[in-house]
Every structure is written in structure tokens, then in C-alpha cells.
Amino acid sequence: MVAKGSGKRSSAGIRGVRRGATRLVGLSLGVLSLLAVAGCDAGKAFNGFGWPQGGITPTSQRMYDLWIGSTVAALVVGVLVWGLIFWCVIRYRKRGEELPPQTRYNIPMETLYTAAPFLVIAVLFYYTAIVQTDVDRTSKNPDVTVEVVAFKWNWQFNYRDGMGEKAGTVASTLGDDRTIPVLVLPSNKKIRFEQTSKDVIHSFWVPELLFKRDVFPGPIRNVFEATLEREGAYVGRCAELCGTYHSMMNFELRVVSPDEYQRFLAAKQAGKSTADALTSIGEAPYATTTTPFPTKRQQS
Structure with a gap:
């Protein structure tokens, strides 16, 4: 037997739930917009949320x-879900028998959590x-082309x-057990690797x-391009377990200025070693940024 007035209470309860859910969604969207605008500042404040900075x-x-942006969106979704959980725990806690x-x-709610x-x-x-396409985009006429040749366990440029x-x-430029190879490239030029x-x-x-x-053996030649905006010395590594x-x-x-790069290349073409060519441009x-590691062959 249904108690008198229970239907009205049920309708009122459902309307209350909808109003509460609407307010919560609106508040979440407001927080999302605010965080989206302040995304870069949030990244600096939280050390990039684990992503390296200084590219x-x-x-x-x-x-x-x-x-x-992805991390901020994930946080907003998390706050929304956590908010709904705690709101339901408080709003619908047991109040009697x-x-x-x-x-x-x-x-409406089922449509929301499905869509x-x-x-x-x-x-x-x-x-x-969009970002992946931009990262993989190559040009028809790059300013500089360098071939990266990897071998166990060093590099040739x-x-x-x-x-x-x-x-x-x-x-x-060829590296060996006693010399770290230095790849010299100009700043603010389109470099093809x-x-x-x-x-x-x-x-x-x-x-x-x-x-x-990745650098593959055989006929496969991976290619990418980059524009180096800041001069300086940066360590490079092999990121694939190779032996x-x-x-x-x-x-x-x-990374040097375009003029210094041209002078370095001219010195190399004149027969100078990489070390002498670098010295000639100051x-x-x-x-x-790194030094050669002693190998077992050197230790023995």
C-alpha cells in the first residue's frame, strides 16, 4: 500500500535531483573554463603535471x-565525479526508517553519463x-638536412x-669510446633529421x-623536422635498450647562430676536426653536457 502523498514527494525529490545536478554541471563547466584559460599558469604552478618543461x-x-589541457580536463572530470559521489552520500543518507x-x-542523467x-x-x-600531425609535418625545402646514423654504441652525424x-x-662527425660526438645545428632554421x-x-x-x-636498421629511414629556437648545449641519448x-x-x-653554423661547416669541409671547427667559432x-663512460674494454 502506497502512503498518501508519496507521489508528490517523489516528484519533488526528482525535481530536486535535477536542479542539483544542473547546478553541479554548471559549476563544473565554469571551473573547466577558468582552468582552460589559466592552463599554462596551472602547468607552471604544478611543475607541468609531470611533463618536462623548457622545450x-x-x-x-x-x-x-x-x-x-588533457590533465586539466581529467581533473575537472574527476572533481565532477567526486562531487556527485559526495553529494549523493550527503543528500541521500539515511534519515529514518x-x-x-x-x-x-x-x-537526463543516463543520457549525460552515456554521452x-x-x-x-x-x-x-x-x-x-592536430598536434601529432603538426609534429610529423615535413617541408619540401628544409634549411638543413642531417643524417643520423646510429650503431652499437655511438653516433655518426x-x-x-x-x-x-x-x-x-x-x-x-663520428663518435667513439673516448669522444662524445657533437651535433652542431643552427638556431631558427628548419632542420630535417x-x-x-x-x-x-x-x-x-x-x-x-x-x-x-626510433632509428631502424635496413631501408627504413625515419624522418622528422624541428626548429631550434634557443642556442646552447643539450645532452642527447639513445632511448631504446640496444645492448x-x-x-x-x-x-x-x-645549437649555434646561423652564421656560426656556416663557419663551422666551412671549417669541417676544409678538413678540420669537429673539435678544431668548434674552436674556430668560439x-x-x-x-x-656529458662525458664518455669507461667501458670494460678500456678498463682492461
Whole structure:
């Protein structure tokens, strides 16, 4: 037997739930808008939410912005869900022995929690696709082309006169057990990196690029482009477990002005070593960000 007036109480309760849910959604959207506007500041305040800061390329900043936006969106969804949980715990806690109004379904709420995940996924996919396309974009006429040759366990950098495997090498830098190879490149120029390996899979990684790409053996040549906006010396590493001395497979990226780069390249073409060519443009002759590791061969 249904108590008199229970239907009215049920209707009022449902309307209260809807009003509360509407207010909560509105508040969450307001918080989302505020955090979206302050996304960069939030990233700085929370140390990038785990993403490295200080990228030296435009694409590194775009990847950083994508990470911050995704993290802020995840936090907003989390706050919304946590808020709904605690609101339900408080609003519908037991207040007596009377049976609360029974509701079989709530179409607006069910539509919300069914559509919202698809909406979140669609938005994240859209921005991820845009940033990924931008990172992978290559130009028809890059300013500089360098061939990155990886081998166990060091690097060779060939400065090329064109694109593709058939282009010629005008200068080269080769690393060994006693010398860290220094890759010299100009700032604010479009740099094309063409990668190949002589043996196993390696990975070309400069942390300040906030980007790395595998280096494959055989006919596969991975290619990417970057514009280096800040001059300086940056350590480079192999980011793919490639064998015994994987952790020792380092190099240095030296970003100089376009004029200094041309003078360095001219010195290399004149027969000077990489160290002498660096000295001729006023740069340190050897790597400053890392040093060669002693191998077992050296120790013995």
C-alpha cells in the first residue's frame, strides 16, 4: 500500500535531483573554463603535471599545451565525479526508517553519463590528431638536412647537401669510446633529421626537444623536422635498450647562430676536426653536457 502523498514527494525529490545536478554541471563547466584559460599558469604552478618543461622547439610547446589541457580536463572530470559521489552520500543518507522514493530510471542523467565519455574522447582525439600531425609535418625545402646514423654504441652525424638516401655528405662527425660526438645545428632554421641504423633499433632523443624517434636498421629511414629556437648545449641519448653499452650511448646537440653554423661547416669541409671547427667559432671543442663512460674494454 502506497502512503498518501508519496507521489508528490517523489516528484519533488526528482525535481530536486535535477536542479542539483544542473547546478553541479554548471559549476563544473565554469571551473573547466577558468582552468582552460589559466592552463599554462596551472602547468607552471604544478611543475607541468609531470611533463618536462623548457622545450626548445615550437612543437615541444604544442605537445606541452596538449598535456596540460588533457590533465586539466581529467581533473575537472574527476572533481565532477567526486562531487556527485559526495553529494549523493550527503543528500541521500539515511534519515529514518521510512522507505525513500523509488525511481526506476532518470533519462537526463543516463543520457549525460552515456554521452559525456564519448564527448571527452572525441575532444581529446581531435586535439591529439592536430598536434601529432603538426609534429610529423615535413617541408619540401628544409634549411638543413642531417643524417643520423646510429650503431652499437655511438653516433655518426652526416651533414647532407640534399634530402634522401642518395644525397651527398659534405661533412661528418663520428663518435667513439673516448669522444662524445657533437651535433652542431643552427638556431631558427628548419632542420630535417633523417635516421638510419647500422645494426639494431636505437632511438634518437634530446630531452629538450620533448620528442624522440626510433632509428631502424635496413631501408627504413625515419624522418622528422624541428626548429631550434634557443642556442646552447643539450645532452642527447639513445632511448631504446640496444645492448650492453646502451646507457653510454650519448651525444651532444650544440645549437649555434646561423652564421656560426656556416663557419663551422666551412671549417669541417676544409678538413678540420669537429673539435678544431668548434674552436674556430668560439665554442667549446668537446661536449660539455656529458662525458664518455669507461667501458670494460678500456678498463682492461
